Amino acid sequence: MPMALLATTPPCPCPCDIVASSRGCFLRAPRSTALPRGAMAAASAAGCSVPPSLLVFSGGTAFNGVVEDLKKVTTRVAHVLPVSDDGGSTAEIVRVLGGPAVGDIRSRCLRFEARVVPDCRRRTHFVGWCLTAIQGNNTCFLVYFHNEILRRSAEMFCFTNGSIGNFFFAGARIFFQSLDAAIFLFSRVSQIPAESFVLPVISTNDRLTLGCELWDGTIIRGQNEISHPSNGRKEVVNKDCNSCSALPSRIKRVFYMSSEGSNLLHEVFPEANRTVLEQLSKVDCIVYAMGSLFTSVCPSLVLRGIGETIASRSIPKVLLLNGSHDRETTGLSASGFVTAITDSLNRTYGDPDKSLKNLPKDYVNALLVPKGGQIPLDVENFAAQGIFHVVTVDSIRDPKLHCTGKSSSQLSFS
DSSP, X not given: OOGGGGGGSOOOOOSSOEEEESSSBEEEOXXXXXXXXXXXXHHXXXXXXXOOOEEEEOOSSTTTTHHHHHTTTOSOEEEEEOSOOOSHHHHHHHHHHOSOOOHHXXXXXHHTOSSOOOHHHHHHHHHHHHHHTOOGGGOOHHHHHHHHHHHTTTSOOOOTTOOHHHHHHHHHHHHHTOHHHHHHHXXXXXXXXXXXXXXXXXXXXXXXEEEEEETTSOEEESHHHHHOOOTTOOOOOOXXXXXXXXXXXXXXXXXXXXXXXXXXXXXXXXXXXXXXXXXXXXXXXEEEOSSOIIIIIHXXXXXXXXXXXXHHOOSOEEEEOOSSOBTTTTTOOHHHXXXXXXXXXXXXXXXXXXXXXXXXXXXXXXXXEXXXXXXXXXXXXXXXXXXXXXXXXXXXXXXXXXXXXXXXXXXXXX
């Protein structure tokens, strides 16, 4: 469908003049983009004295580049992240110590640091900060983490390529028996704005494993195995759809698994973090960020209470469409992304007693689409889904992101 067909669509109701990159593409929304109705428009009419409040569903990598520029527009942002990652040093921590994955949380918290410094200096600052400043009651959480490793002498822990930040968060979580407390500690010491939040979508001390069911009935266990299986190799993650074998069939749904579940799939139904539900009930805009659709975004959407709350809100609900496919979305059109989000929030293919019947427009009412992106734009299906706010935005390649193989994304605000 030619891009020109989108020129007559109504303006996107997103509250910000936004520039995004999806999987290495920058997206720029036109400066003429209209503000949404309600609280956001009222704030604008009053001279923008109240910045917009956003809740963003994302993973730990794809939206990280957005955070610095987002702070130029508003610091009233709740970042909701899954805790089911099982790759990198996170996998080693979970294997030996159990508990939720902390890697995505750590990655986003570091982006929130009050002082803007280059990544290499940021890492140096963080290491020193852990060893000298975080010693409440003479307790260093890195030392505590190491002691916990030594207590499990039967398990040989591999420190190769380990993240100091992950070690700190794991130690603080175990010490306080709360990931939320570990995040709060980091937030206060790092002077993260009080109105900014990094929220695990599930508040738990248990290990959570992500599973997926394919349309051919295949069940895959583990986030890494779904998105970028390494076949046991320890190497740089590459989520590009050409870097690993294709899935035998498209993904039907994602769900949470346990080794102790009572059904054949060992499926479990954890509760959503109450703070996430509270934020959803009062923010001005909801954003589904670019990134790995089924392993970064959908794990936060399938939880009970998330779909109910989003559907009840009459606010902008914006999908930042990816600029290219990965292993999870090969062959999917733009409306297919909307369908996947809708099915996840409705829990369509799970327990029928826990499912909803809401329409796509109840969950997504605006799209930002990168010009020249690889995702087919089936505009006629947008109308059938009740979505009429589609903004095509200029895009450029960011070789710095592509060379890492991490499918990173970035937003800028002007």
